[in-house]
Amino acid sequence: MTDSEVALLIGTRKGAWIVRSSEGRQRWSTSGPFHLGATVHHLVLDPRDGQTLVMALRTGHLGPTVFRSRDWGETWEEATRPPAFGPPTGDAKPRSVNHVFWLTPGHPSEPDVWYAGTSPGGLFRSADAGLTWDEVAGFNQHPDRETWTGPDDGGTPDGPKLHSILVDSEDPTHLYIGLSSGGVFESLDRGESWTPLNKGIAADFLPEGEHDYGHDPHCLVQHPAKPERIYQQNHCGIYRIDRPETTWTRIGDAMPAEVGDVGFGIEVDPRDPDTAFVFPMDGTDVWPRISPGGRPAVYRTRDAGASWERCDAGFPREQAWFSVKRQCMSVDGGDPLGIYLGTTHGSVWASLDGGDSWAEIVRHLPHVYSLEAVPCGS
Amino acid sequence: MRVVIPTLLDRYTEGQREVQGAGGNVGEVLADLEARYPGIRFRLVDEHDRIRRHIHVFVGRELAADLETPVGADDTVKIVGALSGG
Numbered sequence: 478m479t480d481s482e483v484a485l486l487i488g489t490r491k492g493a494w495i496v497r498s499s500e501g502r503q504r505w506s507t508s509g510p511f512h513l514g515a516t517v518h519h520l521v522l523d524p525r526d527g528q529t530l531v532m533a534l535r536t537g538h539l540g541p542t543v544f545r546s547r548d549w550g551e552t553w554e555e556a557t558r559p560p561a562f563g564p565p566t567g568d569a570k571p572r573s574v575n576h577v578f579w580l581t582p583g584h585p586s587e588p589d590v591w592y593a594g595t596s597p598g599g600l601f602r603s604a605d606a607g608l609t610w611d612e613v614a615g616f617n618q619h620p621d622r623e624t625w626t627g628p629d630d631g632g633t634p635d636g637p638k639l640h641s642i643l644v645d646s647e648d649p650t651h652l653y654i655g656l657s658s659g660g661v662f663e664s665l666d667r668g669e670s671w672t673p674l675n676k677g678i679a680a681d682f683l684p685e686g687e688h689d690y691g692h693d694p695h696c697l698v699q700h701p702a703k704p705e706r707i708y709q710q711n712h713c714g715i716y717r718i719d720r721p722e723t724t725w726t727r728i729g730d731a732m733p734a735e736v737g738d739v740g741f742g743i744e745v746d747p748r749d750p751d752t753a754f755v756f757p758m759d760g761t762d763v764w765p766r767i768s769p770g771g772r773p774a775v776y777r778t779r780d781a782g783a784s785w786e787r788c789d790a791g792f793p794r795e796q797a798w799f800s801v802k803r804q805c806m807s808v809d810g811g812d813p814l815g816i817y818l819g820t821t822h823g824s825v826w827a828s829l830d831g832g833d834s835w836a837e838i839v840r841h842l843p844h845v846y847s848l849e850a851v852p853c854g855s
Numbered sequence: 856m857r858v859v860i861p862t863l864l865d866r867y868t869e870g871q872r873e874v875q876g877a878g879g880n881v882g883e884v885l886a887d888l889e890a891r892y893p894g895i896r897f898r899l900v901d902e903h904d905r906i907r908r909h910i911h912v913f914v915g916r917e918l919a920a921d922l923e924t925p926v927g928a929d930d931t932v933k934i935v936g937a938l939s940g941g
Contacts, residue, residue, distance in 0.1 A: 538863055538909040538936035539898035555894050561902035571903040 482853035483809045484549075485817055485825060486530065488517030491843035493532060495550055497853050502815060502829050505838045511550050519804055521580045522851040523606070525588050531607040533577035533593065541576045543593070545607045558609040560593050560601040566618060572629060574599060579804070580607075581642035584649030594639030597629035598622075598656050600668065615669040616654070616662070625673065625690040626659035633657045633693070640803065641697035646704045653697060653707065660692035661709065677725035679713035695741045696803040703750040708782075710743040710755055710803070717753075717782050728782020736769050736776070736787075737761065742806035746814055746831070751781040754788075754808075754816060754832060756801040767798045767821075775816070777832045791835035792826070799824070804847035819845030856926065858884065859933040867895040876932060881912055882922030884932055899934065909937045 485496040487509075494509035511517075515534040523529040528547055535541040543556040562572040574595045583590025593601040593610060600613040616622065626637060641655035650667040653674070660675040673690045680692045693712035700706040705720040708728075715729030715738045729738025739760030746752035755776050759765045768774070774789035805819035814831045825839035825848065858876035860868050868874055874891075878884040882904070889896035899910050904922055906912060912919040913933040914926050926932060 536863065538861075538907070540901060540907055542894075542898065557893065559897060561897070563902070573901040573903060573905070 481811060483811070483815060484522075484851050484853045485807075485819075485839075486520040486522060486847075486849040486851060487819055487825070487839075487842065487845060488520045488532070488534075488804070488847035489823070489843040489845050490516050493517040493520050493534075493550075494842060496825065496839055502809075502811070502827075507839060508550070511553070512544070516576070517846060518576055518578050519580045519847045521582065521849055523582050523591075524851070525582060525585055527852065529606055531580050531582075531591060533580055535576045541574050541595070543577055543580075543607055543610070554608070556603075556608055556610060560595055560599065560610040560612075562599060562617065563612055569623075570629075572597065572599070572617075575636050577601075578638045579640040579642060581644060584644050584646070586649055592642045592644070592652075594642055594654065596636040596638045598626050598637050598639040598659060600639055600642070600654060602668070613668040615664070615666075616671055619671060625662070626656050627691070631658075641694065643697055643699045643707070645699070646701060653699070655694040655697050655709075657695065657712075658691060658693045660690045661694050661697065674718075674723065675725075676723055677718075677727065678709075678711055678716060679727070681713055696743050698743050698745050698753075700745050700750040701747050706750050706781075708743050708745060708753050710740050712739065712760070714738045715740075715743070715755060715782065726782070728778070731778075731783060732757070732776060732785050733787075736774075740801075741803040742801055742818075744806045744808050744816065747808065747810050748812070748814075749779070752777065752779050752831075753782070754806065756806060756818060758800050767800045771796050771798050773797050773799060775818070775828070775832055775835070788828070788832040788835070790833060791828075802846060804849075805845050807848050807850040809850040809852075815850065817848055817850050819848035821845065856884070856928055857931045858888065859931065861935050863936050864895060864898065864934065867892040867898075878926060880922065880926055881906075881914065881919045881924045881932070884926055885922070911935045911937045 483498045487494045492510035492513040515536045517534045519533045530546045532544045542559040544553040565571045579594035581592045589606040591603045600616040601610045603610045643653040645651035652664045662671045663674045696710045709716040716725040718725045732738040740755045740757045744754045759769045773792045776785045799820040799822040801818045809815035816828045818826045823842035827838045876884045877887045
């Protein structure tokens with residue numbers, strides 16, 4: 478892909494930026510900010526048209542909303558009906574969307590469909606490319622939803638979240654979602670009904686024993702060419718499942734004990750279902766959530782998690798305390814594969830050789846909340 | 856009545872920092888604004904008609920508790936972003 482170029486769509490705590498490559502990913506130029514001052518939780522390109530950008534944002538004062546752009550950020554159009562919960566049913570408490578956290582384009586056979594995950598945990602669907610949003614009632618009004626996820630004001634820092642909305646590339650009715658907390662849930666009917674999928678997942682913050690729900694998946698990634706394979710970075714380890722298996726395998730057990738297998742993001746090589754990448758963070762003691770020992774590194778498996786190798790060439794060797802959030806690890810599909818990390822310190826680190834070596838290609842942005850590597854637009 | 860718009864919302868009002876409003880209470884004033892400036896209300900009020908946590912609406916010198924707070928024709932309604940965040 479030496480002639481192809483890449484755009485990095487970067488959402489931060491204080492706005493969004495787009496970084497474009499040139500000269501075969503050797504030079505990088507930054508444009509923006511877009512929506513300076515707003516917290517941009519996710520900025521995603523529609524791969525079906527290669528043109529529509531959808532952005533989830535809020536500010537400290539104002540309510541959450543969604544914007545879209547069809548000219549790579551030159552102009553933005555606000556959703557006329559952003560994601561919002563309907564009136565409560567029965568004795569339920571009224572729910573209010575604090576922020577839209579996650580965006581996923583729908584199946585290629587459903588061109589204008591998008592899904593959104595919110596904090597507190599809610600699932601929404603748009604059928605008009607992000608302009609109007611409706612609740613996916615099968616999840617949001619599921620009688621067990623609060624039992625699965627806990628209360629809206631509990632748990633996760635910055636609020637409980639629905640994330641990692643996966644649409645099976647071979648079946649538009651087959652969905653997976655991640656709930657922090659709550660666990661992984663699967664639907665075979667476009668979201669009308671849901672089943673927990675958490676067997677084999679540890680939850681050391683719950684009473685001992687197996688639990689059907691209540692877990693804390695941090696990020697799920699489905700292999701694009703092998704959709705039955707899903708990797709999961711969880712609060713309690715790294716896992717893999719190959720459907721129709723129903724029990725996850727803890728592949729993080731093969732990580733070095735002094736590093737552990739806690740992290741936020743996880744990514745895969747789109748050409749090799751056995752190759753995955755994680756960025757470990759310190760999940761010991763009080764959960765500092767920074768690079769273990771102040772020595773940042775990506776870990777790579779090439780055998781579906783049977784073994785891991787440390788990839789730290791180019792990263793600082795000591796006293797570097799950044800971390801990488803769950804939407805901040807992305808691959809470009811190039812050959813050799815480009816991998817990109819957006820950090821809590823406002824930098825973007827890139828590897829253009831499949832993880833072997835790393836360089837800081839952008840610095841001094843605000844705290845990065847999301848990063849998506851996509852084919853470069855005009 | 857006068858309605859004072861904060862800078863964080865003036866892109867909805869085409870840059871105007873002060874507009875004329877109408878209505879007998881805060882809810883009616885915001886509905887009137889929404890009719891002319893679509894999208895502005897949801898940024899201020901959640902899906903259950905609660906004024907958002909970091910938004911203050913003053914009627915005269917008094918902080919409005921909710922959308923039912925009465926507004927007189929001669930009052931000034933001032934919408935502000937409360938201190939928040941970092």
